[in-house]
Amino acid sequence: MESVAEEKDETSQSFTLAQAQELESKYVLQTYARNPVMFVRGKGSTLYDDTGKAYLDFISGIGVNVLGYDHPRVRKVLKEQGNLLHTSNLYYHPYQGQLAESLIKASGMARAFFCNTGAESVEGALKLARAWQRRQGHENKTEFVSLVNSFHGRTMGALSITAQEKYRKPFEPLIPGVRFIDANKCEDDFAEARETINERTAAVIIETIQGESGIRPVNDYFLKVVREAYDRVGALLILDEVQCGLGRTGKVFAFEQTSVKPDVLCVAKPLGLGVPIGAFLVAEKAVDGLQPGDHGTTFGGGPLACRLSLEFMHMLQEENLMQRVSEVGNYFRKLLRRMQRSHPDLIAEVRGLGLMVGAELTFSGKGVIAKMLERGFVLNCTHDTVLRFLPPYIIKKAEISAMITNLEEVIVEEASVMKNAAL
């Protein structure tokens, strides 16, 4: 057995980045601008590339690998469940019901539907909202209200409620009857929001903390205004916690730190610890929105994904992860704010909650990401100028501090390069 493992390791190591680049450039649709790095294994919060170089991970596969890499509890589940990966939703398996119970007890919702990705969870939530309104006899309530700067995924429905033009434009026409309101336009006491949520609105959909648009927590007073409006017209509230949910902010769900409770709650990213799974959770009021046959999926809620997710839900509680996320997240922002005080001309704002952290630069962050990668730090930049940090929940303070020391040097260096180039 040992020799097989060794052989496999060698096989993967001998396949180089250049070979991957060559094959992908020939055979893979060119929709991604990948960084020139090929990861082959990980341990804790560290990733290793094909040359053996180590990188500290501050994005965790865009908010997915929250226990880092090669965690013993994850390895154990993978080994034990290796003989039954998929059964379909035609039959029972032991883990879907247990996972649903765990998510329902943690969220105060009533029922769960399992799918495979964040976009699918949003898609399902939109379908449920329309069907629920129709079942209530409200044939005219078919529209959706979403936020300026929102991101909900790439399928047609999720894209239709995603505000950003660059994602929408090539695929228009998208589903009609979607309006966008600005959560920051508060001078007129959110008159636009009050007016836009109207008798035709099936649901209002909000990321509790906007992720892709640059880690922007949604103002709680705005949420109260929205709540009054959707209560008044009988619309549902869908919260998209695909990125900010499941421990990321130091609570199981980010909405626990606001004054609203969702009717439908979307989760995905970290749930399966790297194996794709998403879910939408539905409050008692709306559970009859979808009836037998109304919605389904071949892969959603399979035994491997559900068992891993159940293990994760147990670990969130048992391993004190959320307390850790809050404490380490505060430390992270403290260091970033200190850096901001030293360089107010380079860092405009530091935002976030728990280990969902954003630092808005005063210049494009692209070069910073490339230089940090060279130094062995995996970072992400979103909305051109926002450094988005979604590290694993197990990241250590010493690892954060090492990254910050490097980041400060790189930001200063990169800003001066940009300044000189502009002269």
Ligand SMILES: Cc1ncc(COP(=O)(O)O)c(C=O)c1O
């Ligand atoms: C808030 C939010 N919703 C939905 C999605 C879509 O998830 P997925 O990429 O798994 O389809 C994302 C992805 O980044 C997200 O951040």
